[in-house]
Amino acid sequence: MIRIGIFGAAGIAPQALIRPVSRRTDMEVVAVAARSLESATSFAREHGIPRAYEGYAELLAADDIDLVYVALPPSEHVRWSVAALEAGKDVLCEKPISMDAAQARHAAAVAERTGRHLIEAFHDHYHPLTAAVRDFVNSGALGTVASIDASFTADNPYSPTSIRHVPALGGGALMDLGCYPVHWLRELAGAEPFITGARFVPNELGADIAIDAEMVFTSGPHAGARGTLHASMEPGVPFAAPVVVTGDRGTLRVDNLVLPHRGHSVTTVIDGVTRTWTVAGAETYDHELDAVVTSLRTGTAADTEGEDFVATMDVIDAIYAAAGVVRPDTAIGS
Incomplete structure (x- = not known):
């Protein structure tokens, strides 16, 4: 136990x-x-x-x-x-x-x-949908991958007391929502991106209430592909977490990669033929706990340990730097 x-x-x-x-x-x-x-x-x-x-x-x-x-x-x-x-x-x-x-x-x-x-706790990663989408992208069915576009939006109006909006507490659209698209982009590209540009909309405290970034993948199985990221907590935006992968033979679109157990779809259009499908699974959190138990019992690392979370934070740092977001001073161990 x-x-x-x-x-x-x-x-x-x-x-x-x-x-x-x-x-x-x-x-x-x-x-x-x-x-x-x-x-x-x-x-x-x-x-x-x-x-x-x-x-x-x-x-x-x-x-x-x-x-x-x-x-x-x-x-x-x-x-x-x-x-x-x-x-x-x-x-x-x-x-x-x-x-x-x-x-x-x-x-x-x-x-x-x-x-x-x-x-x-990137619970979504452990749902079978993530592996199914990654495997499809890597199968070659889309041809040469040209772009990967990922977004997460959720209405969360500004409040000066909310941890989601206070920079010193780690608030901001990229930290709260955009970390998911960062993870999806890294996973589907099979490589780390080089950030080529970014811009943000600040709240009254200077945290990003919305942010966009462009990037290119210079290595990995889809080297040469470009990527975009969008995250927004602006009032009135819908709850949406789509990912679109475009190749020279067609496209793949995933709706709701973040909480697929609440309903999701995968739509591919390849050589003019459209197909929509889903992937069976329990709640994302159940799959995550399966992975946690396996790691603790076997001593093997979970997918979202160590090098993985360091790489995600490297990308977040790079996006903030490109956008010109002023970050709070943090002590290494604090």
């Missing part, structure tokens, strides 16, 4: 962890920690969690917790992921793993030194 402690009485935890764990017999949530005991206790009572802690250090001192789920603002991800690793715990950390690539490299180094797993 893998015993889990949660950092943060966060809104994402029930759908991303608590409910999926309740469907399993090999994991259980045994504790939650928050900055205030009142918050932790209320959350524990609501979700049937046996223990509540005031402060994260107290939870780390418990010797009956195997895995820590970090559901804190991005500004706190590395600090508390590293603390959990040093305390001998494995970690599943919400995305993005860090504030920047330097922090990500530090966290990866600590995971390697301690011999523990630090897994970034």
Whole structure:
């Protein structure tokens, strides 16, 4: 039995962890920690969690917790992921793993030194749809791939107190939403992109409420292909997560790569013939927990560990630099 402690009485935890764990017999949530005991206790009572802690250090001192789920603002991800690793715990950390690539490299180094797993929670990656789309793109059915375009938009109007909009907490459209298209672009291209341009729309605090980027892939199976990324939290934008891959024989479009269990479609148009299909699977979070259990039991790295999350943060850094977004100062281990 893998015993889990949660950092943060966060809104994402029930759908991303608590409910999926309740469907399993090999994991259980045994504790939650928050900055205030009142918050932790209320959350524990609501979700049937046996223990509540005031402060994260107290939870780390418990010797009956195997895995820590970090559901804190991005500004706190590395600090508390590293603390959990040093305390001998494995970690599943919400995305993005860090504030920047330097922090990500530090966290990866600590995971390697301690011999523990630090897994970034890109749950969508573990759904069978992702592998099916990647394999189709690599099959040659589209011919020579010319472009990969990825987007994620969701209405999240500006609030000066929301972690999604405060730069110092890791807010911004690219950090909150765009990290998914970054991951999709890297995965489908099978290589890391070179960012050729980017622009953003700032909110009142200077964080990006919308951002666009252009890139080129100079290596990998689709070297020469170009890519675009769009992410937006602007008021009124639809919830949409499409990916379009264009080759010299046709196109592939995926609608809702981020939460395919809520409904998705894959449409290909090849040599003038249109086909629409779906890929069976459970909730993305269930597949993610399958991968976490396998990693912890076998000692093998999950797909979204180490080099993968460092590479994602490298791309995020490059997009922000190209767009001219002023980033908050971050200490490597904070």
